[in-house]
Amino acid sequence: MELESVKRIYRGYSNVYDALFKRFFYPRIKxxxxxxDIKPGERVLDVGVGTGLSLPLYPRNCEVVGIDLSREMLMxxxxxxxxxxxxxxxxxxxxxxxxxxADNSFDKVFISHxxxxxxxxxxxxxxVKRVCKREGDIVIVNHFQSKNKMVAGFEKVITPVSxxxxxxxxxxxxxxxxxxxxxxxxxxxLKKLDFWYLIFTVNEK
Ligand SMILES: C[S@@+](CC[C@H](N)C(=O)[O-])C[C@H]1O[C@@H](n2cnc3c(N)ncnc32)[C@H](O)[C@@H]1O
Numbered sequence: 001m002e003l004e005s006v007k008r009i010y011r012g013y014s015n016v017y018d019a020l021f022k023r024f025f026y027p028r029i030k031x032x033x034x035x036x037d038i039k040p041g042e043r044v045l046d047v048g049v050g051t052g053l054s055l056p057l058y059p060r061n062c063e064v065v066g067i068d069l070s071r072e073m074l075m076x077x078x079x080x081x082x083x084x085x086x087x088x089x090x091x092x093x094x095x096x097x098x099x100x101x102a103d104n105s106f107d108k109v110f111i112s113h114x115x116x117x118x119x120x121x122x123x124x125x126x127x128v129k130r131v132c133k134r135e136g137d138i139v140i141v142n143h144f145q146s147k148n149k150m151v152a153g154f155e156k157v158i159t160p161v162s163x164x165x166x167x168x169x170x171x172x173x174x175x176x177x178x179x180x181x182x183x184x185x186x187x188x189x190l191k192k193l194d195f196w197y198l199i200f201t202v203n204e205k
Contacts, residue, residue, distance in 0.1 A: 052077030
């Protein structure tokens, strides 16, 4: 997907995103963040923070930076920061494929429901690995292609449609892990019949 298409699609979603997706996405976000073992003083980067569903879940004694391509999605996130007085959180409009941060500047990185949205997930992962400290945690929550051949075939067929509504449905998890050269500590789904995985990785440089 082109960057401009992504911006246009998420501009459209910004007003309805929480109402449409919170009930599906929030339990996974909550489980992932509570499993990240964020320690006092740690710096955490939330890539593609969107409307900020994750933001109230971060401990107040860490420092969080959220970035997103969509100004309109970020405006919703900013509202959550203000309403909840989340002074430990800063938000920036930024492309995940070109992060404006120094090498090794974060202890942990969280990327939820983003890798199948960006034009080049491998470029994002290269950037994430660059800005995350060596041995830091990189946690990914995402939809991946089903391992069931029939469902996977269906997901491939509907990819042109799913891209029009904001994500590709045919990203293979095994291929993603291999091509992004991720060292996986553990990965699991919240429910047996779920298409979304939580992947906990450690940053190897
Ligand atoms: C499905 S939403 C996920 C939002 C949030 N992480 C969540 O789990 O609810 C995808 C987000 O990725 C953002 N995004 C897409 N491409 C991006 C890019 N290249 N750089 C930064 N953010 C991007 C979109 O603007 C959107 O807010």
